[in-house]
Amino acid sequence: MIILGMAMVVIFSILITYAVRHYGFYWNRMFGKQKRPMQDLAGYYLPSVSIVVPMHNEEAVAGNILERLAVMDYAKENGHYEVIAIDDGSTDKTGKIVDEYAGRYPFIRAIHRAGGGYGKADALQVGSMEARNEILLVFDADYQPSRACIKRLVAPFCDPEIGLVMGRVVPINTEQSLMTRLLDLERTGGYQVAQQAKHNLDLASQYGGTVGGIRKDLLQTLGGWDPRKLAEDTDITVRAFYNGWRIGYVNIAECYEESVTSWKERRLQLARWATGHNQCLLSHLGAVIKSPVLSFLQKFDGILMLGVYLVPVIMLIGLFLSITVYFFAAFWWWTFFAALLFTLTYNNIGNFACFNEVGVGAVLDKRGRVIWLLPWSLFNFFANVWICTGSFVKSLVIHGNHRAWDAGVTNGHANGNGVNWNKTKKNGSTNGNGNGIKWEKTKKNGLTNGNGNHKGKA
Amino acid sequence: MLNYALLVLAFLFLVALCFVPGLVELRWPKDQGPVDIDLDRDIDERYFSRAFKAYLKSGLSSVSAKAIPLSNVENSWLRGVQAKKMRTFIHRGAEDILVIDGDVNLPTGTEWPQAALVQGNLTTSHNCLLLQEVSVEGDCLVGESNHLQCLSAKNISLGENTIIDGWIDAEEKLITGVGCEVHGRATAGKQIRIMGIGNFKSLAAPVIEVISSLADMPSDQDLEEEIEEIESEAPLPLEPVAEASEAIAARPEELEEEIVVPPLEATPEAEARPTDEKLEREVEAMDLTEWPAEYDSVISGSFHLKSIEEIGDELRGREGKYIPYRFILWRANMLGLVNTPLTALKSEQKPEYMRSSAVWLQAPTTIRVKGGLSVPEGETVPYDLIIEGDLDSDTGVFFDGGLHVRGTATLGEVNQIQRSLVADGNVILREYTTVGHCVNAGGSVFVKTGTRIGVTDTGGLAARETVYLEPGVNVHGKIYGEHGVEVRQADDEIAGIKSTSKGT
Numbered sequence: 001m002i003i004l005g006m007a008m009v010v011i012f013s014i015l016i017t018y019a020v021r022h023y024g025f026y027w028n029r030m031f032g033k034q035k036r037p038m039q040d041l042a043g044y045y046l047p048s049v050s051i052v053v054p055m056h057n058e059e060a061v062a063g064n065i066l067e068r069l070a071v072m073d074y075a076k077e078n079g080h081y082e083v084i085a086i087d088d089g090s091t092d093k094t095g096k097i098v099d100e101y102a103g104r105y106p107f108i109r110a111i112h113r114a115g116g117g118y119g120k121a122d123a124l125q126v127g128s129m130e131a132r133n134e135i136l137l138v139f140d141a142d143y144q145p146s147r148a149c150i151k152r153l154v155a156p157f158c159d160p161e162i163g164l165v166m167g168r169v170v171p172i173n174t175e176q177s178l179m180t181r182l183l184d185l186e187r188t189g190g191y192q193v194a195q196q197a198k199h200n201l202d203l204a205s206q207y208g209g210t211v212g213g214i215r216k217d218l219l220q221t222l223g224g225w226d227p228r229k230l231a232e233d234t235d236i237t238v239r240a241f242y243n244g245w246r247i248g249y250v251n252i253a254e255c256y257e258e259s260v261t262s263w264k265e266r267r268l269q270l271a272r273w274a275t276g277h278n279q280c281l282l283s284h285l286g287a288v289i290k291s292p293v294l295s296f297l298q299k300f301d302g303i304l305m306l307g308v309y310l311v312p313v314i315m316l317i318g319l320f321l322s323i324t325v326y327f328f329a330a331f332w333w334w335t336f337f338a339a340l341l342f343t344l345t346y347n348n349i350g351n352f353a354c355f356n357e358v359g360v361g362a363v364l365d366k367r368g369r370v371i372w373l374l375p376w377s378l379f380n381f382f383a384n385v386w387i388c389t390g391s392f393v394k395s396l397v398i399h400g401n402h403r404a405w406d407a408g409v410t411n412g413h414a415n416g417n418g419v420n421w422n423k424t425k426k427n428g429s430t431n432g433n434g435n436g437i438k439w440e441k442t443k444k445n446g447l448t449n450g451n452g453n454h455k456g457k458a
Numbered sequence: 459m460l461n462y463a464l465l466v467l468a469f470l471f472l473v474a475l476c477f478v479p480g481l482v483e484l485r486w487p488k489d490q491g492p493v494d495i496d497l498d499r500d501i502d503e504r505y506f507s508r509a510f511k512a513y514l515k516s517g518l519s520s521v522s523a524k525a526i527p528l529s530n531v532e533n534s535w536l537r538g539v540q541a542k543k544m545r546t547f548i549h550r551g552a553e554d555i556l557v558i559d560g561d562v563n564l565p566t567g568t569e570w571p572q573a574a575l576v577q578g579n580l581t582t583s584h585n586c587l588l589l590q591e592v593s594v595e596g597d598c599l600v601g602e603s604n605h606l607q608c609l610s611a612k613n614i615s616l617g618e619n620t621i622i623d624g625w626i627d628a629e630e631k632l633i634t635g636v637g638c639e640v641h642g643r644a645t646a647g648k649q650i651r652i653m654g655i656g657n658f659k660s661l662a663a664p665v666i667e668v669i670s671s672l673a674d675m676p677s678d679q680d681l682e683e684e685i686e687e688i689e690s691e692a693p694l695p696l697e698p699v700a701e702a703s704e705a706i707a708a709r710p711e712e713l714e715e716e717i718v719v720p721p722l723e724a725t726p727e728a729e730a731r732p733t734d735e736k737l738e739r740e741v742e743a744m745d746l747t748e749w750p751a752e753y754d755s756v757i758s759g760s761f762h763l764k765s766i767e768e769i770g771d772e773l774r775g776r777e778g779k780y781i782p783y784r785f786i787l788w789r790a791n792m793l794g795l796v797n798t799p800l801t802a803l804k805s806e807q808k809p810e811y812m813r814s815s816a817v818w819l820q821a822p823t824t825i826r827v828k829g830g831l832s833v834p835e836g837e838t839v840p841y842d843l844i845i846e847g848d849l850d851s852d853t854g855v856f857f858d859g860g861l862h863v864r865g866t867a868t869l870g871e872v873n874q875i876q877r878s879l880v881a882d883g884n885v886i887l888r889e890y891t892t893v894g895h896c897v898n899a900g901g902s903v904f905v906k907t908g909t910r911i912g913v914t915d916t917g918g919l920a921a922r923e924t925v926y927l928e929p930g931v932n933v934h935g936k937i938y939g940e941h942g943v944e945v946r947q948a949d950d951e952i953a954g955i956k957s958t959s960k961g962t
Contacts, residue, residue: 038880040920041896043501044912044935045878073500075915146497158896159880160824160842160860170493181490188493221791221821243800244820244844254495293800293818293826369489372479 004325011318018311021304025197026356029364035200037156037165037248042148045158046075049150050131050216051139054086054123058141059093061258065141066101066108073147076107081150083108084130088123120209121225121232128219137213144172144256145211153213156248163218163245164237166195167211167253176261181373182380183259183266185358188370192251192361199249203301204241209233211255218245229283231276238284241302242291267387274309274388278395281306312388503662503936504645507610507627510548510591514575517546517555548573548591561596580611591624602635608642632663654929656945660938668945670929752776754793757786761795765809766840787822787841811837820844823859830865842877849881860895867899885921887911896920896935903939905931 038045051069055062062085069083085108087095095112102110111130113123128136135154139145149167156162168191174184199205207214209232219225222239229235237247260266288294288302355374362370483489502508540559545552554572561578564570569587579596582588582604591608598611600620608624616622618635625642626632632646636654644650646663654670753773760769766786773781801819808817816828823841830847833839838856843849848865851857851873860877861867867881873891884901887893890908895916897903902923905911907930911919917934919925925939926946937943 038896038898038920040938041898041918041936043503044918045896045916068497144497146495147499148501151501158860158878158898159862160877161844161862161880170495172492174492175487175490178484181484184492217823218821244818244826254493256492256495256497291800292802292816293820365493367489367493369483372483374480375476376480 004321008318008321008325011314011321014314015311015318018304018308021301022194022357024201025194026360028197028200029193029357029360032197032200034196036252037162037199037250038158039152039155039250039252041158042155043151045155046080046151047135047154047157048080048133049074049082049135049137049154049213050127050133051081051083051137051150052086052124052127052131053083053139053141054088054120054127055090055094055098055141056088056123057090057092057094059090059097061142062094062097063101065139065143066098068144069139070101070105070108071147072145072150074150079107079132081107082131082133084111084127085109086111086113086123086127088113119227119230121229122227124225124232125227128216128224131216134216135213136216136219138210139255140210140257142258143169143210146254149211149253149255152250152253153211156250157215159246159248161244161246162248163240164207164214165212165248165250165253166205166207167255168192168195168251169208169211169257170254171259172256173258173261178376179263179266180259180261181370182377185362185370185373185377186380187259188361188365188367189358192364193357195249196251198301199247201297201301202246203298204237204305205247205249206305207233207237207240207247210257211253214240229276229279230272231280234277234280235283238280238288238302238306241298242284242287242294244291244293263383267383270384270387271391271394274391275395275398277306277309278392279398281310282395309388310392312385313392316385316389503643503660504627504647506608506625506643507593507645510608511593511610513546513548514555514593517544517548518557518575544575566601584617614646652927652945654945655947658937658939658943658945660936661943662936664934666933666935666937668927668929668931670947750776753781754789757790758793758795761790761793761807765807767809767838770840787819791822809837809839810834835870848883866901884923899923902926902941907931 053065053069066083066085072081074081083105085098085101087098087110095110098110098112102108109130111126113126124138135157137150137153145167153165153167156165169187170191171180171184171187174180195205212233214236218240219236222236222243225232226235241247260269285303285306288299288306291299294302358374358377359371362368539562542557542559544555544557546555548555556572556574558574558576558578562576562580564580564582564586566583567585568582569589570592571589573590574592576592576594576596578594580592580594580598581601582599583601584603586601586604588604588606588609592606592610594609594611596611597613598609598615600606600609600614600616602617602619604617604620606620606622606626608626609622610627610629612629613631614626614628615633616626616635616638619637620635621638622640622642622644626640626644628646628650630646630648631651632644632649633651634640634644634653634656637656638652639657641659644658644661648663649665649667650661650663652658652661652666652668756772756776757769760772764772769786770781773779773786803812803817803819803825805813808815811833812825812827812831815831818826820826821842824844825841826844826846828846831843831845831849833849833851833855835852836854837852838858840858842859842861843857844862846864849861849863849867849869851868851870853870853872855870855873857873857875857877861875861879861881863879863881863883863885865881866883866886867879868886869875869879869888869891871889871891873888875891875893878895878897879885879893880896880898882900885897885899885903887897887903887905887909889906891906892909893911895912896918897911897920899921901921902925903919903921904926905919905928907928909930910932911917912934914934918936918938919933920936920938922940924941925937925943927937927943928946
C-alpha cells in the first residue's frame with residue numbers, strides 16, 4: 001500500500017508540474033514581456049532562401065501551395081529564392097502539376113523520386129541536399145502562407161543564436177466538423193499562447209515541421225533530418241536545442257492549414273505524433289539533461305516537452321491506482337485525489353494545452369465565442385488517453401528495434417533491419433517493402449485553394 | 459435508493475450543463491470561421507501614406523466631387539486657386555476632402571481643419587496648424603513650429619520644432635529640421651535626413667542620415683550620387699572604414715594569391731559528411747589555385763591543440779597565404795574533426811582573450827562563450843559569437859560574423875561587424891563602428907557619430923526601449939525604438955549612456 005501511495009504521489013507531482021507549466025505560459029502570455037524575434041526589422045534582412053515542399057499524392061493541393069510560393073513577396077533573382085518541389089513517389093497527378101509550375105517559374109525546381117515514399121524526413125533530406133541557399137524553409141503541400149510569411153520567417157535568422165524558426169499554423173477548414181473546431185482550439189492554445197510563451201521565456205519553442213525552417217549549415221552540422229524518426233521536426237528541434245541553438249517563434253508569420261476532419265484521421269495523426277515524440281524522448285532525454293549550455297529551467301522544460309505525450313499514460317495509470325486503492329484500502333480521501341487527478345489531467349491534456357491557454361488564445365484572436373466549445377474537448381481528451389497509451393507502447397518497441405537497425409544502415413534509408421512500423425496504418429501509398437517509414441497521409445480536399453478566399457469571418 | 463438516483467441525476471445534469479454553451483455555438487455558430495489572415499498583405503512601412511493616397515485616388519475618379527464657389531471660401535489663402543470639395547470614403551468614413559489644383563502658400567498661423575489633396579506644391583509659414591491628413595503631389599516646405607496631423611509629398615522639408623502627430627511620408631526625400639517630433643512613422647522612398655536633434659517613433663528609408671547642421675548637408679547632386687552608389691553597391695564584404703586598424707585594412711590584399719582545394723580523399727567519414735556549397739563557392743570566388751595536402755595535415759594535427767588563429771598563422775607561415783578562418787573550421791568539419799556539434803574547446807584552442815571563459819564550438823563557424831568577454835584592440839574574431847554575458851570590445855576589432863550578447867554590448871571605436879549584432883540588454887556603438895546587417899537590442903541603443911549600419915537592402919536598427927543617435931550616423935533601412943528614437947548632440951548622448959545603460 002505504501003508503494004501504491006508513493007506511486008500516486010509521483011503521478012500527482014508530474015501532473016501538477018505540467019499544470020503549473022501551462023499556467024506559467026498563460027500568465028506570461030497575458031502579463032509578461034512579449035518577444036517578437038527581429039520582427040521590427042522584418043523585410044530588412046533577406047538572406048538567400050530555399051523552400052522545400054515535400055509531396056506525396058497531393059494533387060488536390062499541390063498547385064495551391066506552389067502558386068502561393070510563386071507570388072511570395074521576396075526578391076527572386078539570381079537564385080536568391082528557390083522552391084524545391086519534391087514529388088516523392090506520387091501515383092496521382094502531383095508530378096505533372098509540379099512540372100507545370102517548374103516550367104512556368106524559373107525559381108521552382110521539380111524533383112521526382114520514382115522510388116520514393118519513404119516518408120517526409122527522407123524526402124526532406126533529398127530536398128536539403130539539393131538546396132543551394134543559406135536558409136532552408138519547409139512547407140507542407142496543404143498549407144497556404146501569407147504573402148509576407150517568408151520575410152517574417154527569415155528575419156530571426158539575423159540573430160546568430162537562432163537556428164530554427166517556426167511560424168503560426170491556423171486551421172482554415174474550421175467549419176467542416178466538430179473535429180476541425182476542436183483542433184482549431186488546440187492550435188489556438190498551442191501556438192498563440194504556448195509557443196509564444198516558450199519563446200518569451202527562452203525555452204524550447206518547437207519547430208513543427210512546416211511553416212518554419214532551419215539554417216542549412218546547422219542542419220548539416222546536426223547530421224541532417226533523421227529518416228528513422230516519425231517526428232523529424234521534434235527530433236531536429238531537440239537536437240538543436242541541447243546543442244545551444246534557439247528556436248524563434250514568429251506568431252505573426254501566419255499560415256493556413258487544412259486540418260483533419262474525422263476522428264479516424266485524427267487517430268492516425270495523433271498516433272504518429274505521439275510515437276515520434278516518444279521516440280525523441282527515448283533518444284534525447286539523456287542529452288538534454290547533460291547539455292552544458294542549457295540552464296536548469298531550459299532542461300526542465302525540455303524534459304517536460306519531451307514527455308508531453310506520456311501524460312495520458314501516466315494519467316491512466318493514476319486512475320487505475322486510485323480505483324485500486326479506493327476499493328482495497330477504502331481510504332475515503334482517495335476519492336478526493338481521484339477527482340483531483342482527473343481534473344488535473346483533463347486540464348493538462350484535454351487539448352494538450354490547458355483551458356486557460358485555449359481561452360487566452362481565443363481572446364487574443366478576438367474570437368471569444370469559441371471558448372463555449374471548450375468542454376467538448378472532453379472527447380478529445382478520452383481519445384488522447386487511448387491513442388497516446390498505445391503509441392507509448394509502440395515507441396518502446398521501435399526504440400528497441402532501432403538499436404538493431406542502426407547496425408544495418410547502409411545508405412541512409414531505413415532498410416528494414418528489425419524495424420517494424422507497419423502497425424501504424426496509413427492512408428497514403430504503403431508499398432509494403434518492409435521499410436516501415438511511410439508517408440502519413442490524411443485526406444485533403446483542397447480547401448487551401450491558394451487564392452486567399454476562405455469562408456471565415458470577415 | 460431514490461436519494462442515490464436523484465444524486466446521480468443531479469450529477470448528470472451538471473455534467474450535461476457544461477456542454478450547453480458549446481451546443482448553442484454548434485447549432486447557431488458565431489465564431490466558426492478560421493482566424494482571419496490577410497494572405498495578400500505585404501510588409502510595407504509606407505502603408506499608411508499609400509493607403510491614404512489610394513483613398514484619394516478612388517475618390518477623385520468618382521463623379522460626386524464638386525467645385526466650391528470662391529465666395530464661399532472662408533480662408534483667404536484659398537483665393538486665387540482652383541479648389542473643390544470631394545466627398546469620399548477614407549479610413550474614418552465618408553468625409554469632405556479639399557482638392558486644390560495648383561500651389562498653396564499658407565500664411566503664418568493658418569489653421570487648416572480638413573483633409574486635403576494639393577495637386578501642386580505646398581509651402582507653410584510659421585505656426586500653422588493642419589488638423590487632418592494632407593497629401594501633396596509636388597514638394598512640401600513646412601515652416602517653423604508647425605503642427606500637422608499626417609503629411610505625404612514628393613519631397614518634404616520640415617522646419618524647426620515642427621510636430622507631426624501621425625505619419626509623414628516622402629516619395630523621395632524627407633528632411634527634418636532641428637527639434638522636430640514625429641509621433642508616427644517617418645518614411646521616405648530614397649532618403650531621410652535628420653538635422654541636429656529630434657524625436658521620432660520610427661524611421662524607414664533606404665538611407666537615413668543624421669547631420670548636425672545645414673553646413674554639413676550634402677547637395678542634391680551628392681545625394682543622387684550617393685543613392686546611385688548605394689544601389690550599385692556590392693552587399694558584402696564591407697569596406698573597412700579608413701580609420702580601421704592596419705590588420706583589418708590589409709586583409710583583402712592578402713587574399714590576392716591563388717590556391718585550389720582538391721577534393722578530400724574518400725574516407726567513410728568524409729563521405730558521410732555533407733559538403734557546404736556556400737563555403738565552396740566562397741573559396742571558388744577567391745580564385746584559389748592550389749591547396750597543398752599538407753594543409754589538411756596541419757589542420758588535422760593541430761585542431762584539437764591550437765586555436766583557429768594559430769592554425770591560420772601556421773598555414774600562413776608555410777605558404778605565406780591567407781586562409782579564411784571560416785574555411786579552416788569548415789575544412790576541420792569535412793575532415794571529421796568536429797565530432798559532435800557542441801565541442802568544448804580546450805584552453806590551447808582558444809584565443810588569448812577567451813582563455814578564462816568556458817567556450818564551445820557550437821558549429822563550424824559559431825562559438826559560444828560562457829560569461830562576459832572583453833576583446834582587445836585590433837583583434838579579428840573569425841566566427842559568429844554567442845556571449846552569455848556582457849561584451850566589451852576595444853578599438854579596431856573586426857568581427858567576421860554576427861554577435862548575440864545576453865547582456866550589454868559595448869563596442870569600441872572603429873569596430874566592424876560583418877553581420878548582425880543582437881543583444882538582450884543595451885547596445886553602445888562607439889565612433890566609426892560599422893555593422894553589416896542589423897542591430898537589435900532588448901534595451902536601449904546608443905549610437906555614436908560616424909557609425910554606419912547596413913548596406914543596400916539589408917540593415918536596420920531596433921530597440922525595445924529607446925534609440926539614441928548622434929549626428930554623423932548613417933543607417934540603411936529602418937530605425938525603430940519602442941520608446942522612441944532620440945537624436946541628441948554628442949555631449950547629451952554621453953550623459954545618456956552613463957545614466958541609462960545597464961552594466962556599464
